[in-house]
Amino acid sequence: SAPCGECRPCLARRPNLCEDLLFVNGAYGEYIALPPRLVAKNIVRLDRVAAARAAFAEPLACAMLGVERARLDEGQTVAVFGHGPLGCLLAMVAATRKCRVLLIGKAGWRLQRVRALGLGECVDATASADVVADLRALTDGRGPDVTIDATGRPEGWEQAMAAVGRGGSVVFFGGCAPGTSVRVDTRRAHYEELTLLGAFHHTPELIRYAVEALETGAVAPDGLVTHRMRLDGVHTALDLMQRGDALKVLIEP
Structure with a gap:
C-alpha cells in the first residue's frame, strides 16, 4: 500500500491510517501493473533475500506494527x-x-x-x-x-x-x-x-524493516510454509487455507 504523505494522519507519522491509502490487492499472476505512487513509496531491495522468504514481508510488517503498538x-x-x-x-x-x-x-x-x-x-x-x-x-x-x-x-x-x-x-x-x-x-x-x-496494516518503513529482518535471519518464518504450489494451484491453496488444512501456502509461478 502507499500513503499519500500529506493528510493529517500521515503528517502525524501514522501513515497506516492515511485518509487516501492506496491499496493493490492480489498478485496471483506472473506480472502485475502497479500505480506509480505505490512503487515510489515501497522501493526496497529484494535481491539479497530468497523469494520464498521475501513473500513474508507484508504480513511480517503487519506483525511488526502490532508489536510496535504494544511497546x-x-x-x-x-x-x-x-x-x-x-x-x-x-x-x-x-x-x-x-x-x-x-x-x-x-x-x-x-x-x-x-x-x-x-x-x-x-x-x-x-x-x-x-x-x-x-x-x-x-x-x-x-x-x-x-x-x-x-x-x-x-x-x-x-x-x-x-x-x-x-x-x-x-x-x-x-x-x-x-x-x-x-x-x-x-x-x-x-x-x-x-x-x-x-493495530491496523503496516507502513512502507515497516516493509523495509521486515525485508531487513528476513534478509538477516532475525526473523525466519520458513517453517510456517506447509504447502508449495504452482500458479495454477491458487484455488486449491485458498481452499486449503479456508478449511484450516494449511498454515501457509507458497505460490511459486
Missing part, C-alpha cells in the same frame, strides 16, 4: 491469542524483543507444528477450563504484561482483556467482523490502567 520491553511476558500465520509472526517478532511468549491455540496438527517450531510456550485452549486462569498461573498470578489478539473474534478480544495484568496493554490485532461488539470491564480498565490499542 514491548525486554523481559516482558506477551500472550498471543491465535496460532495462525500472523499469530506465529507476532510471536517471532516479540521474541526478537527478548520477551517471553505465550501462544494460545487449539489442539490439532497446527498447534503441534507451532510447538515443534519453538515459537513460544504453547497453551492449548481446548484442554483448558479457563484460559485466563491458566495464563495467570503461568505468570505467578499477575497476568501477562501484554496480550495480543490475532483471532479476529470478539471472544478472543475479551479473553485478551481479561488475561492482561495490571497496567498492561491489550492489542487488538485481528479485525472482527463488522457489527460485532465486545464487553469491557470498565472497573479494571480504569483502576488498573489498562491500555487498549488497535
Whole structure:
C-alpha cells in the first residue's frame, strides 16, 4: 500500500491510517501493473533475500506494527491469542524483543507444528477450563504484561482483556467482523490502567524493516510454509487455507 504523505494522519507519522491509502490487492499472476505512487513509496531491495522468504514481508510488517503498538520491553511476558500465520509472526517478532511468549491455540496438527517450531510456550485452549486462569498461573498470578489478539473474534478480544495484568496493554490485532461488539470491564480498565490499542496494516518503513529482518535471519518464518504450489494451484491453496488444512501456502509461478 502507499500513503499519500500529506493528510493529517500521515503528517502525524501514522501513515497506516492515511485518509487516501492506496491499496493493490492480489498478485496471483506472473506480472502485475502497479500505480506509480505505490512503487515510489515501497522501493526496497529484494535481491539479497530468497523469494520464498521475501513473500513474508507484508504480513511480517503487519506483525511488526502490532508489536510496535504494544511497546514491548525486554523481559516482558506477551500472550498471543491465535496460532495462525500472523499469530506465529507476532510471536517471532516479540521474541526478537527478548520477551517471553505465550501462544494460545487449539489442539490439532497446527498447534503441534507451532510447538515443534519453538515459537513460544504453547497453551492449548481446548484442554483448558479457563484460559485466563491458566495464563495467570503461568505468570505467578499477575497476568501477562501484554496480550495480543490475532483471532479476529470478539471472544478472543475479551479473553485478551481479561488475561492482561495490571497496567498492561491489550492489542487488538485481528479485525472482527463488522457489527460485532465486545464487553469491557470498565472497573479494571480504569483502576488498573489498562491500555487498549488497535493495530491496523503496516507502513512502507515497516516493509523495509521486515525485508531487513528476513534478509538477516532475525526473523525466519520458513517453517510456517506447509504447502508449495504452482500458479495454477491458487484455488486449491485458498481452499486449503479456508478449511484450516494449511498454515501457509507458497505460490511459486
